[in-house]
Structures are given as C-alpha cells and as structure tokens.
Amino acid sequence: MPWVSLDPFIFTVHHLDRYPEGNAYQGIDSERRMGRNMGSDFSYRDGWSMYHGYEVPGFPQHPHRGFETVTVMQRGYTDHSDSLGATARYGEGDTQWLTTGSGIMHAEMFPLRSTDGDNTMELFQIWLNLPPDTKMVDPYFGMLWKEDIPTVSYEDGAVQIKVVCGSLDGRTPPAPNPDSWASQPGSEVSIWVIKMKAGSTWTLPASAAGLNRMLYCYVGTDVGIGEATVQMDTAAKLVSASDVELRATDSDVEFLLLEGRPIGAPMFQLGPFVMNTPEELQQAFADYRRTAFGGWPWKTPDPVHKRTQGRFARHADGRVEQRDAVPDAH
Structure with missing residues (x-):
C-alpha cells in the first residue's frame, strides 16, 4: 500500500x-x-x-x-x-x-x-x-x-543515515537531475534512509521552517518519535523547524525521511x-x-539483461557507466 x-x-x-x-x-x-x-x-x-x-x-x-x-x-x-x-x-x-x-x-x-x-x-x-x-x-x-551516496554514522555505527538527497553534517550526494524541484534553490528536498540498532538514540536535526517533513517507520516495534511510541508501518508528520529524538528501544528500527518545500501548485x-x-x-x-x-x-x-550483467547504465547519448566488473552489457 x-x-x-x-x-x-x-x-x-x-x-x-x-x-x-x-x-x-x-x-x-x-x-x-x-x-x-x-x-x-x-x-x-x-x-x-x-x-x-x-x-x-x-x-x-x-x-x-x-x-x-x-x-x-x-x-x-x-x-x-x-x-x-x-x-x-x-x-x-x-x-x-x-x-x-x-x-x-x-x-x-x-x-x-x-x-x-x-x-x-x-x-x-x-x-x-x-x-x-x-x-x-x-x-x-x-x-x-x-x-x-554518503552514509553518515553516529553512536559508534549504531545509527546510520544514507543521504540520497539533501545534506547531513556536510555530507552531500551527487546532484539530482538538473530540472528537478530538488535542484531548485530553496526547495530543501531531503531523502534519507535511517537505520538504528536496538538501544540506540539519535536526534533528527531541525531544518528550515515551512517544509513538509514526513518520517515513515517501516521496521521496528515500540519506536520512539519525540514523545510518541509507534509501531512499524507508521507515518509521522513532523515540524521541520524542530529537533526530534528518535529511539530504537527493543528492536532495530528503519525509517525513510522525506522532506521538502511545498510547490503549492494545483495538482x-x-x-x-x-x-x-x-x-x-x-x-x-x-x-x-x-x-x-x-x-x-x-x-x-519487458526487457531483461543477461544474468551475468552487473550494474551499469547506458544513457540516451550513448555514454556508458559500468559499475561492476562484468563486461558483457546487453
């Protein structure tokens, strides 16, 4: 769903x-x-x-x-x-x-x-x-x-944040596509995957005011988000300008964070x-x-590449990126 x-x-x-x-x-x-x-x-x-x-x-x-x-x-x-x-x-x-x-x-x-x-x-x-x-x-x-894509670690590695978009502690991934809303100044788009080991605590830092900030818990039980305790498959709307403490009490916890300035146009x-x-x-x-x-x-x-083909991309202009050491691109 x-x-x-x-x-x-x-x-x-x-x-x-x-x-x-x-x-x-x-x-x-x-x-x-x-x-x-x-x-x-x-x-x-x-x-x-x-x-x-x-x-x-x-x-x-x-x-x-x-x-x-x-x-x-x-x-x-x-x-x-x-x-x-x-x-x-x-x-x-x-x-x-x-x-x-x-x-x-x-x-x-x-x-x-x-x-x-x-x-x-x-x-x-x-x-x-x-x-x-x-x-x-x-x-x-x-x-x-x-x-x-950078991963930022805290608590001796017990908390790891993969920064797909946005910035955390000075770590920034490659830029989004040039015409993306995420590439526009002031859009403040962040996409983070947050993983916490049982017993760990981490404070999600405040960002700019006026953003829509959603935190999705997709792994974990008795998960602390601020003053609330939630279970897996919970979506929490947070105030973007405030810090929020996250707690993995009795189990490992995983979150997806989505944040950005609203476009505000009819849809x-x-x-x-x-x-x-x-x-x-x-x-x-x-x-x-x-x-x-x-x-x-x-x-x-429904094209599918050869089983032996590793990770790669062939762009529309013919440029090829080969990330795995497997030479036979389909």
Whole structure:
C-alpha cells in the first residue's frame, strides 16, 4: 500500500518481496505463478508479487508525464529500459532518478539472478512533483550509484543515515537531475534512509521552517518519535523547524525521511500522469495516444539483461557507466 505523501511528494511506496530462486529466464516458474491475477498481481502471496510482469516480476513498458520517479534500491536489482533508448541494471544501494517531464515510456523489471537461493528485492519508489514551469521539460534519466551516496554514522555505527538527497553534517550526494524541484534553490528536498540498532538514540536535526517533513517507520516495534511510541508501518508528520529524538528501544528500527518545500501548485493526477489542470491531463492522454512519447525501441515490453550483467547504465547519448566488473552489457 502507498504511504501518505505531502507536497512536493506525490506517492511513496515500499516494496519488499522475498522472491524464490530464478529460472533460466531470471523469472519464476509457471507452477509458482498459478492462481495469481497475472498482469496485475499485488497479492503478496508467499511473500512476493508479480506486479504487472508475467514471468519476470516488475512493471513492463508504461508511460509517465509531469513528475519524477526516484527509485531507491535497498536489495535486489532493477532492469530499466526507456523510450529515450537508455537502459540500465541497478540495485543493492543504487538510486535511479527519472525526470518524466513532457513524457517518457519505461520498463522496470526485477530480474531474479540467483538460481540456487532466494532473490529478496527491496526498494522505495518516490514520486516527486515538478512545478508548472518545468513540468514539460525534456525527459532525463539519471543514476546515483551506491559508491557515491554518503552514509553518515553516529553512536559508534549504531545509527546510520544514507543521504540520497539533501545534506547531513556536510555530507552531500551527487546532484539530482538538473530540472528537478530538488535542484531548485530553496526547495530543501531531503531523502534519507535511517537505520538504528536496538538501544540506540539519535536526534533528527531541525531544518528550515515551512517544509513538509514526513518520517515513515517501516521496521521496528515500540519506536520512539519525540514523545510518541509507534509501531512499524507508521507515518509521522513532523515540524521541520524542530529537533526530534528518535529511539530504537527493543528492536532495530528503519525509517525513510522525506522532506521538502511545498510547490503549492494545483495538482491533477490520473494514472501515470500528473498535471496542473484537467485540460492538461486530457492533453497528456491525447499526446500519448498520438506519439507514444517517442515509441518503444526495444524488442519486448519487458526487457531483461543477461544474468551475468552487473550494474551499469547506458544513457540516451550513448555514454556508458559500468559499475561492476562484468563486461558483457546487453
């Protein structure tokens, strides 16, 4: 289930799927898929879902316009392909930042690379709105690799904060996409993954006034947030200009922090499109039907790279980033 999101964020979801071993196609054998609503399986039966995939779990080609997707991979892998001609395999701590702008089609598939063990996949997908003046910019595909994303440690390592966006104690990750709201001066967008060992305490520092600050607890029991004690799957709206003490009392605790200055513009969403007026939504559907946002350059709607392919990205301009020592890019 998506979590409550506040402007400038639109949508936030945490996926944790404990997939079994993969078959020869990096997918799930038909016997294990029987009885599911294939093409739209969000059942979480046996601890996993197929989503819109048929053999390999994931989300085959689909369109977006008017916002950004930020996909923060914790475990497992995602194979990305899009209508710009960009493609990638990322995971195990990487983040993909995709500005959909005037329109893009992309696929997000979850290859099950291990044939003799489980393929746990965990990610956050966050939709970040674009303001009216940049809602129709050119689409842009960006990668933040795990090696470049800082983790700040406290309490002798008992508290670790992964800074995907924003700044903490002078540690700053690579810049977001150039047309992102997060790249605008004064937007104060932060995306942090906070992990605390049982018995640890950490004070979330105050930031600027007037921001929307949400803290999502997705692991832990009897978790202290200020004066409150909460359980797992709790969303807390915090005052951005105040410090807040976080306490992991009897268990390890994990949080996602989303914070930013509200855009404050009207928002109309229908399916994969997020615009400022109903008329713009109608135009988005018309444009997609007419142009398919540039068409689909791949042979299938659900491309998956070779099992041996490591983490890499091939951008629309042909530039290649190879992060794992595996040479045979698909």
